[in-house]
Amino acid sequence: xxxxxxxxxxxxxxxxxxxxxxxxxxxxxxxxxxxxxxxxxxxxxxxxxxxxxxxxxxxxxxxxxxxxxxxxxxxxxxxxxxxxxxxxxxxxxxxxxxxxxxxxxxxxxxxxxxxxxxxxxxxxxxxxxxxxxxxxxxxxxxxxxxxxxxxxxxxxxxxxxxxxxxxxxxxxxxxxxxxxxxxxxxxxxxxxxxxxxxxxxxxxxxxxxxxxxxxxxxxxxxxxxxxxxxxxxxxxxxxxxxxxxxxxxxxxxx
Numbered sequence: 001x002x003x004x005x006x007x008x009x010x011x012x013x014x015x016x017x018x019x020x021x022x023x024x025x026x027x028x029x030x031x032x033x034x035x036x037x038x039x040x041x042x043x044x045x046x047x048x049x050x051x052x053x054x055x056x057x058x059x060x061x062x063x064x065x066x067x068x069x070x071x072x073x074x075x076x077x078x079x080x081x082x083x084x085x086x087x088x089x090x091x092x093x094x095x096x097x098x099x100x101x102x103x104x105x106x107x108x109x110x111x112x113x114x115x116x117x118x119x120x121x122x123x124x125x126x127x128x129x130x131x132x133x134x135x136x137x138x139x140x141x142x143x144x145x146x147x148x149x150x151x152x153x154x155x156x157x158x159x160x161x162x163x164x165x166x167x168x169x170x171x172x173x174x175x176x177x178x179x180x181x182x183x184x185x186x187x188x189x190x191x192x193x194x195x196x197x198x199x200x201x202x203x204x205x206x207x208x209x210x211x212x213x214x215x216x217x218x219x220x221x222x223x224x225x226x227x228x229x230x231x232x233x234x235x236x237x238x239x240x241x242x243x244x245x246x247x248x249x250x251x252x253x254x
Contacts, residue, residue, distance in 0.1 A: 002018070003015055003018050003019060003022070003032075003035055006018070007035065007038075010042075012038075012039045012042035012043055013039075013043060015035055015036075015038075015039040015042075016036060016039035016040065016043060019032045019033075019035040019036035019039060020036050023036060030056060030060045030061060030063075033052065033055075033056050033060070034053070034056060034066065034069070036052065037049045037052035037053045037056070037069070038069065040052060041073055046073055046076065046077060049073060050070060050073050050074070050077075053066055053069055053070050053073070054070065057070075058235060058236070058237050059237045059239075062093045062094065063093065063094055064090040064091070064093040064094050064096065064099075064100055064103065065090070065103075066090075066093075067086045067087065067089045067090030067093055068086075068087065068090045068102075068103050068106070070083075070086040071083045071084070071086040071087040071090065071106070071110075072106070074086060075110060080110070080113075080114060083110065084107070084110055084111075084114075084179065085179065085180060085182075087103060087106060087107050087110065088107070088175070088176045088179045088180045089176075089180045090103050091103060091104070091107075091172070091176045092173075092176050092177065092180060097130070097169075098130055098133070098134050100130075101127045101130050101131050101136070102127075104123045104124070104126045104127035104130070105123070105124065105127040105142060105145065107119070107120075107123040108120045108121075108123040108124035108127065108145065108149065109145055111123065112145070112148065112149055112152060115152075115156075117149070117152055117153050117156060117158050118158065119175065120149045120152075121149060121153065121158075121160055121161065122163065122168060122171060122172055122175070123172070124145060124146050124149055125162070125163055125168055126165075126168045126169070126172055127142070128142070128146065129163075129165045129168065130165075133165065177250065180250075181232055181249075181250050184232050185232070185233075186230045186231065186232055187205055187206070187207075187230065187231055187232070187233060188205070188206045188228070188229070188230050188231075188254060189203045189204050189205035189206050189211070189228075189229060189231070190203065190204055190226055190227060190228055190229065191203055191222070191223075191224065191225055191226065191227045191229055191251075192204040192210070192225065192226075193225060194215065194223055194225055198215070199214060199215055199216065200212050200213065200214055200215060201213055201214075201215050201218070203229065203231060203248050203251070211231070211233070211246060211247065211248045212247050212248070213231070213247055213248040213249065213251060214247070217249065217251070218251055221253075222251060222252075222253055227253065228253070228254040229251050229252060229253055229254055230251075230252050230254050231248040231249065231250060231251045231252070232248070232249050232250045233246045233247070233248065233249075234246065234247055234248075234249045
């Protein structure tokens with residue numbers, strides 16, 4: 001594709017124009033929207049790029065690499081907490097865990113820069129073990145980052161623990177959930193209905209509101225009607241009504 005060739009050549013001015021025109025012709029093709037947003041960032045329009053990427057996540061799909069894009073832009077803007085938050089959300093979004101090795105590496109690098117050494121250790125190892133599991137080459141820049149993390153740990157009397165892949169996967173999942181939803185208000189209610197023939201289900205909040213959630217995001221042990229739960233409200237897009245809505249995420253048993 002011509003646009004991809006322009007991206008490889010770093011010709012972002014042309015990418016911006018072509019992607020923008022392609023969006024009107026192919027409105028359901030998410031890549032054109034993403035390329036347009038990235039072109040905006042490379043042309044110095046970072047705020048607009050962030051807005052466009054957030055719009056894609058809201059209205060189209062929550063792909064992990066879109067969260068990675070946002071994390072990179074917020075880090076450039078020195079909004080480090082927001083950048084890490086989006087990186088962790090990227091880890092949680094869509095499966096494809098083996099493709100996220102660069103995202104894990106980026107998290108390790110960010111955590112190193114803000115002196116969160118334990119988190120840097122876990123994410124650099126997760127990236128490395130995933131690469132080894134897939135038979136992928138460990139590049140020199142990766143080794144340099146790993147050595148820098150080890151040096152900082154030694155300077156700060158922190159043990160660089162060698163984890164197994166299974167240990168890391170379980171531990172990092174908890175970290176991603178905790179960090180992604182840190183500081184957000186939790187509401188309470190009961191699981192009202194779980195239609196067996198639908199992809200969504202409903203919570204009746206304590207204030208009487210009926211809130212939908214995606215069944216795939218609910219752990220099997222919570223799939224019980226009338227179960228008391230807590231949850232976080234997240235912005236969602238109602239495509240039928242073409243308006244902003246809300247859905248429940250991070251549902252936990254009360």
